Amino acid sequence: MKNKMIWIFVCLILCACNSQTIEENNADDVDRSQAILFDSVVSNDGIYNFLTDGYNGHFEFYDFDTEQNVPLCAKPNCEHEDMNCDAYSLSVYKDEFICYSAPTVYKNQLYVNYTLPTLDAGYICSMDLDGSNRKEVFAYKDECLVSGLMVDDKLYGVFGQFAKNEQGNNMNLNNKYKSYCYDLDNGDRKEISLENDQNMNFVQKGDHGIYVIRFNDLNHDLLLYNDEEYEMIEEGTFTNAMTVYNEKVYRINSENGTFESRDIKSTEWEPLISIGCEKEISFARINSYGIFLATYEFPKTIAIDVAKNVLISQEMNVICENDGSYYEYGSNQTIQKRSGLSGSSLKGG
Numbered sequence: 137m138k139n140k141m142i143w144i145f146v147c148l149i150l151c152a153c154n155s156q157t158i159e160e161n162n163a164d165d166v167d168r169s170q171a172i173l174f175d176s177v178v179s180n181d182g183i184y185n186f187l188t189d190g191y192n193g194h195f196e197f198y199d200f201d202t203e204q205n206v207p208l209c210a211k212p213n214c215e216h217e218d219m220n221c222d223a224y225s226l227s228v229y230k231d232e233f234i235c236y237s238a239p240t241v242y243k244n245q246l247y248v249n250y251t252l253p254t255l256d257a258g259y260i261c262s263m264d265l266d267g268s269n270r271k272e273v274f275a276y277k278d279e280c281l282v283s284g285l286m287v288d289d290k291l292y293g294v295f296g297q298f299a300k301n302e303q304g305n306n307m308n309l310n311n312k313y314k315s316y317c318y319d320l321d322n323g324d325r326k327e328i329s330l331e332n333d334q335n336m337n338f339v340q341k342g343d344h345g346i347y348v349i350r351f352n353d354l355n356h357d358l359l360l361y362n363d364e365e366y367e368m369i370e371e372g373t374f375t376n377a378m379t380v381y382n383e384k385v386y387r388i389n390s391e392n393g394t395f396e397s398r399d400i401k402s403t404e405w406e407p408l409i410s411i412g413c414e415k416e417i418s419f420a421r422i423n424s425y426g427i428f429l430a431t432y433e434f435p436k437t438i439a440i441d442v443a444k445n446v447l448i449s450q451e452m453n454v455i456c457e458n459d460g461s462y463y464e465y466g467s468n469q470t471i472q473k474r475s476g477l478s479g480s481s482l483k484g485g
């Protein structure tokens with residue numbers, strides 16, 4: 137299962153064909169007090185997207201009004217097809233560090249992770265929402281950034297470690313994970329790794345600290361990080377099908393195909409929606425826009441609008457709701473308005 141988790145996270149990085157950046161307007165539309173690394177950026181006008189074939193990448197903007205995906209470039213007469221285009225040039229840093237994943241917006245700054253193709257070194261850069269004023273926040277080396285949460289002007293990041301060959305070169309990930317708290321103002325970091333360098337995920341800051349899922353072979357633990365200490369909330373009973381959001385635990389119950397929630401410290405589950413099919417979930421999360429995403433048979437994903445208690449999709453990675461419609465990643469990585477299957481008719485529980 138550890139290998140599976142690594143695979144999933146690498147997929148999140150490589151395939152998180154999601155993404156987003158910025159635009160000149162609506163700077164304050166995308167101001168959030170916390171942001172999940174590699175999550176999408178949605179403004180009032182549309183969704184910022186990043187597309188890559190693994191070699192060349194570029195930023196696009198999906199416009200809610202026109203329902204079109206357009207390159208994120210304002211240059212007159214630009215053909216939008218090479219490094220002369222802003223939508224392309226922003227995807228590379230220092231010639232060899234490449235963006236593979238969705239940028240993140242936090243406090244009206246765009247944060248982009250640039251890595252080597254080997255993933256074992258990189259930079260986090262910040263920039264204005266229109267892509268200007270790019271600055272280095274910090275660099276990392278001999279590590280692979282797998283997940284993170286931005287809150288309180290910090291990045292709580294988890295970095296996979298590499299096994300080395302006899303020459304001292306990085307080989308494959310070795311199931312060890314270092315965690316750091318980075319100061320986004322000056323790039324200073326403090327190590328806050330778990331015992332034995334276990335893998336974990338900083339999920340969301342709640343009323344009493346940051347909720348952290350620690351990944352074990354089968355069932356995981358739920359911890360609370362506060363004041364440089366980890367407190368055990370739930371040991372060995374947290375599963376791949378569960379996540380935490382706004383002081384509640386949510387899960388897909390694969391025994392009866394039900395979406396359920398409970399209070400953090402309760403053991404009583406409340407059924408919310410009948411999914412109608414029993415899937416073994418390999419990874420569940422709730423994105424920055426309140427969409428519960430449970431992946432099974434990767435990349436198939438069950439998507440549920442948590443606030444509206446509506447099943448949106450059993451196949452697609454949904455990004456957000458806007459004006460009554462849902463938006464998802466199409467097969468060619470571009471963003472599309474969801475058609476068909478209306479969630480409301482499936483509402484149950």
Ligand SMILES: [Zn+2]
Nearest residue numbers: 209214216221
């Ligand atoms: Zn262009």
